[in-house]
Amino acid sequence: MEEKKAVTIPAKFEKLVAEIEKMSVIDLHELVKTLEEKFGVSAAAVAAAPAAGAAAPAEEKSTFNVELTDAGAQKIAVIKVVKEAIGLGLAEAKGLVDAAPKVLKTDMKKEDAEKLKKDIEAAGGKVALK
Numbered sequence: 001m002e003e004k005k006a007v008t009i010p011a012k013f014e015k016l017v018a019e020i021e022k023m024s025v026i027d028l029h030e031l032v033k034t035l036e037e038k039f040g041v042s043a044a045a046v047a048a049a050p051a052a053g054a055a056a057p058a059e060e061k062s063t064f065n066v067e068l069t070d071a072g073a074q075k076i077a078v079i080k081v082v083k084e085a086i087g088l089g090l091a092e093a094k095g096l097v098d099a100a101p102k103v104l105k106t107d108m109k110k111e112d113a114e115k116l117k118k119d120i121e122a123a124g125g126k127v128a129l130k
Helices: 011-021 025-039 043-048 075-086 090-098 110-123
Strands: 063-070 102-109 126-129
Touching (some): 075 090, 075 102, 075 110, 090 102, 102 110, 110 126
Antiparallel strands (some): 063 102
């Protein structure tokens, strides 16, 4: 048989835990199902989460917005990169670069966003992926 671990219950949950201890298994099952529906979560997913106090790993983003934060000293080189990467005319690209900070492209795949960032930074601009 397994030994029961001593669990310290925070004061703010003592009353709730005492009420749950009084419940039958069937009532407890019904409570769990109700809470799953109400909050759109799964008890299995919650049980698989890291221990309390540890931060759950953030879900990795698959799409990014590329924001030009600064054109830098080599503004013409940055305009050329923006023009080619986004497929704009020279005037439109210049307008975007002059308006920095400005979102250049939204919902880009991670690899494409990182490539655009690298290209703009190589030309002397500063980029943030959001």
